[in-house]
Amino acid sequence: MKNADAYYLYDEAVILENLQILRKTFPDFRFFYSAKTNPNRHILETLLANGCGIDAASAGEVRLAESFGVAKENISYSAPGKTDDDIRSSLPHCRLIADSVGELSRIDKIAGELGGGFEIGIRINPAFGMDTEAGGPSQFGIDYELLESLPKLQNAEITSIHIHIQSQNLGWETLARYYENVFSLAAELKTRGFAIRIINFGSGCGIVYDESCQTPLDMAALGTAVRELTSRYAGIADELIIEPGRYLVGNAGVFRTRIIDRKVSRGKTYLIASGGMNGFLRPAAANIAKLYGPVSRGAEPLISCEHPCRISVQNNSSETEEVTVTGNLCSGFDVFARDIVLPKAEVGDYLEFSNAGSYACTLSLREFASQPKVREFFQTVSGEVRE
Ligand SMILES: Cc1ncc(COP(=O)(O)O)c(C=O)c1O
Structure with missing residues (x-):
């Protein structure tokens, strides 16, 4: 995962746990994985190998x-x-x-x-x-x-x-x-x-x-x-x-993106990261939906609710600050979150977004603005990371 500015990381152990829960809930059923939710080959291999x-x-x-x-x-x-x-x-x-x-x-x-x-x-x-x-x-x-x-x-x-x-x-x-x-x-x-x-x-x-x-x-x-x-x-x-699609994989993926720049504009602090709408579209889509009124019901599969993921900073900072987190596209709508409180982050730190396993990578605007494509990694139960 080194050198990747923006990437998804899928966790096989979580996928298998989710499958286990479904098996207990539906003991007489078979499960056909909804491939459109995330056709990553390692995920497919895991689910196919498990029946x-x-x-x-x-x-x-x-x-x-x-x-x-x-x-x-x-x-x-x-x-x-x-x-x-x-x-x-x-x-x-x-x-x-x-x-x-x-x-x-x-x-x-x-x-x-x-x-x-x-x-x-x-x-x-x-x-x-x-x-x-x-x-x-x-x-x-x-x-x-x-x-x-x-x-x-x-x-x-x-x-x-x-x-x-x-x-x-x-x-x-x-x-x-x-x-x-x-x-x-x-x-x-x-x-x-x-x-x-x-x-x-x-x-x-x-x-x-x-x-x-x-x-x-x-x-x-x-x-x-x-x-x-x-x-x-x-x-x-x-x-x-x-x-099932998202029940198996939705919470088994995170999206991570590196902060490229930070700046203060007229009193507001911005963290500008790589791979916004072109990396993980769902947070920006929820923000855009909010412009038209409260997000009371989702517009699946793109918009599920007002706050579709938890955002955290991958550092040990104990100081917090209010920030607006954006991507690096030339679009005023390329915004992950506005005015949220996060641990103080510096250029080079990674932000992590939860719930990025389903309707995430393939649903994002990956061709937009000829930006580098986000990468996808898969961590096996034995801890090996595969791309
Ligand atoms: C026919 C069909 N099957 C399965 C799914 C997967 O649903 P989910 O990912 O919400 O579990 C969908 C999603 O829209 C669908 O349309």
Whole structure:
């Protein structure tokens, strides 16, 4: 990590701890890691070596999973607006999830060109919400009401359903109610003749971004509720899947950046660091959102809350000062934090930002202003650091 002005550091031990918690909470489920949240190869290797499949959000992520030797039944590909090329290139290599009625017909046609006999899934936009009784319109999935008039498929069979309506939930009761609704929907569809083998519940488990106002998801309580549901719906499907992303990796990463300059401008102290919006966009994005009003609800996956990470200084200073911390882009919005109190920092010190494991590196403006790209490091359980 020496000589890196700005870098991410991912901790394998934390990822494995998180996986262990999920296993205890969902003992009858498989986990398909949501690769879009952080496709770092060391993270993928760790999760694949520990029995996870891959939730791919593009044909590119299907290819990525394949390049790691993941078997097709362990790759689920769900995203709206797949092109014919996306469908053609990925259908033989994954479980493709149709996101609309039109896409279902295109998948069937292309499945015919490829010889037929494919098992596929449908993403459903259910008639329930996460916090509400009724479902709304959505760019994702096929409306529940349309399921009775799906086109008859000639070359593919629907054997799985996929539902994902909200990420970043911290309420176990909300999640338990959601899982119950999904089970109940699957049971209903089976009685209507759908040959469902796999139920994919999407993601939903959230993490704490701001300790001052959020409480962690109660996994023990959620686990009890989940076990009751799995025994009530025992035998409903061959496979139950959850697609966690940030729960596995969100708190397992930090972003560190070196202070390049410090200055006082009309009484305000600025720390200017490398790799702002082009390194770790999320803090700046939350600051920009605040300009339009209080951040009461996130705009996932970019904005989760008003204070999405803890900022600390990597030095032993006992003196504190109020500072505004910015990046080094030519943009007045390249601000990590305004008017916060930190230990007194000097040029050359590193700042550390927590919660930088998911939706962080790949979601940042890495091409902007031709600045050097931030680097990514991975610390194994044995303490080895790999790039
Ligand atoms: C279909 C689907 N699966 C899984 C995820 C991962 O969710 P999270 O990272 O919040 O756990 C998302 C996130 O938006 C998603 O859209």
